[in-house]
Amino acid sequence: MKFGVVTFPGSNCDYDAYAALKFILKEEVEFLWHKSEDLLGCDAIVLPGGFSYGDYLRAGAIAKFSPIMNKVLKFAASGGIVMGICNGFQVLTECGLLPGALMRNEHLRFSCKFVRLRVETSSSIFTRACSRGEILKIPIAHNEGNYYHFDDDIKRLEDNGQVVFRYVDAAGEATRQANPNGSLNNIAGITNEQGNILGMMPHPERSVEPILGSADGLRVFESVRASFSSTVTAGRT
Amino acid sequence: MSQNSRAVVYVRLKDGVLDPQGVTIHKALTQMGYDEFASVRTGRFFELEIKSDSGDIDRKIEEVCAKLLANPVIERYTVERTK
Numbered sequence: 066m067k068f069g070v071v072t073f074p075g076s077n078c079d080y081d082a083y084a085a086l087k088f089i090l091k092e093e094v095e096f097l098w099h100k101s102e103d104l105l106g107c108d109a110i111v112l113p114g115g116f117s118y119g120d121y122l123r124a125g126a127i128a129k130f131s132p133i134m135n136k137v138l139k140f141a142a143s144g145g146i147v148m149g150i151c152n153g154f155q156v157l158t159e160c161g162l163l164p165g166a167l168m169r170n171e172h173l174r175f176s177c178k179f180v181r182l183r184v185e186t187s188s189s190i191f192t193r194a195c196s197r198g199e200i201l202k203i204p205i206a207h208n209e210g211n212y213y214h215f216d217d218d219i220k221r222l223e224d225n226g227q228v229v230f231r232y233v234d235a236a237g238e239a240t241r242q243a244n245p246n247g248s249l250n251n252i253a254g255i256t257n258e259q260g261n262i263l264g265m266m267p268h269p270e271r272s273v274e275p276i277l278g279s280a281d282g283l284r285v286f287e288s289v290r291a292s293f294s295s296t297v298t299a300g301r302t
Numbered sequence: 303m304s305q306n307s308r309a310v311v312y313v314r315l316k317d318g319v320l321d322p323q324g325v326t327i328h329k330a331l332t333q334m335g336y337d338e339f340a341s342v343r344t345g346r347f348f349e350l351e352i353k354s355d356s357g358d359i360d361r362k363i364e365e366v367c368a369k370l371l372a373n374p375v376i377e378r379y380t381v382e383r384t385k
Contacts, residue, residue: 123373130370159373166375171322213319213376247322 066293067093069107071137071153073128074099078114078150078270085270086111090286099131109146109289110137112153114206114268124167124209125155134160146190146289147262151207154254154264163257163264164222165214170207171247177206179278180245182230182253182267183237189229189256190292191263194284200237201230201281203267205245205253210266212248212255219249230254230265307352309363310382313372314345 068086072079079096086094095105099117104110118127128134134156141147141162149157157163170176179202184195195201214222222228230253234243239251246266254265269282315321321343328342348371352359363381372379 122370126370126373158375164375166373168320168376169322171320173322173326211322215318247320 066109066290067095067105067107068109068111069095069097069104070111070113071097071131071133072099072113073115073117073131073156075117075119076113076115076152078152078268081268082111082113082150082270085273085282086286089273089283090290092290097133099128099133102132102136104133104136104140108293109148110140112137112147112149112156113270114151114153117152117156120152120209123155123159125152125157125159128152128156129160138162141257141262144259144261146293148191148285148289149262149264150268150270151205151210151266154266155209157262157264162262163255164218165212165255167209167266168211168213168247169209170211170245175206175208176210176245177204178245179204179272180253180267181233181235181237181243183233183239185228185231186226188226189260189263189288191254191256191285191288192229194288194291198237200233201284202279203269203272203282204278205267206271207246207266210246210248212246212252212266214249222252222255223250225258227255227258227260228252229256229263230267307355308384309350309352309359310384311348311350311363311367311371311379312345312382313347313367313377313379314343315376316378319376 070082155167182201184199187197231239232243232251244251269285272279272282323344324342367379
């Protein structure tokens with residue numbers, strides 16, 4: 066399987082994602098420059114964390130007009146696997162691939178710490194190597210991670226099972242205290258309706274080995290690989 | 303030489319969308335002793351200096367507001383034109 070990691074000017078987790086995929090997951094990876102219009106035959110695209118275009122105007126607002134994004138939009142529309150991490154999630158909401166918006170953290174501070182995520186579904190492309198209700202320890206590092214959408218839209222997300230990760234406490238409860246940014250319903254990660262696009266604020270690529278404090282993030286990438294291999298196998302039969 | 307005309311675009315959060323900066327500013331005002339204000343909402347504005355107008359500049363301004371200057375999911379905008 067071949068992953069593509071997009072580098073925007075200001076991306077700063079592109080190398081972390083590259084290293085996690087190449088050296089820990091041990092899959093093929095390509096960097097995709099924002100000015101390029103070629104996805105190099107990648108099977109899944111990662112929009113990494115960072116501060117694309119300096120977060121000018123709004124986080125993720127300018128990156129959506131990068132030449133590479135035209136191709137990512139087409140790839141996503143044809144069912145291709147796309148995952149946006151942190152700033153990548155912000156880019157995906159800005160370009161309309163994911164619903165809602167990521168607003169400034171409720172407490173107005175940059176949050177950088179380990180959080181606990183409850184896996185809300187194991188039928189997603191991005192969580193099939195996990196079990197439902199399992200808790201993953203993965204770090205966050207953001208200033209605009211406060212997920213917002215209108216009530217009816219949130220209800221639709223919840224009803225469709227598009228909420229994949231939720232911030233929880235040690236007991237696995239989605240409490241106000243466990244919510245690091247004010248996100249509605251403690252939402253940490255969602256998919257689109259079709260399920261092929263994921264946005265998550267926490268950084269799985271920063272928690273792929275025990276020496277980093279947790280290896281739980283690897284489960285997300287393993288899920289993507291498992292989902293991809295099963296579609297390839299299904300396609301062959 | 304005539305001066306270029308301008309448009310000022312105001313972008314605000316939609317009603318009902320929490321504005322944590324506004325809330326914090328309002329708290330500060332209250333602490334400073336200004337009890338007169340019930341709430342504060344923040345926003346931002348953009349001054350666009352118009353270089354050429356082929357007759358459809360209002361439509362173009364609408365376009366850039368919707369595509370870039372505002373995030374229509376959570377924000378609304380108003381445009382003021384100065385000749």
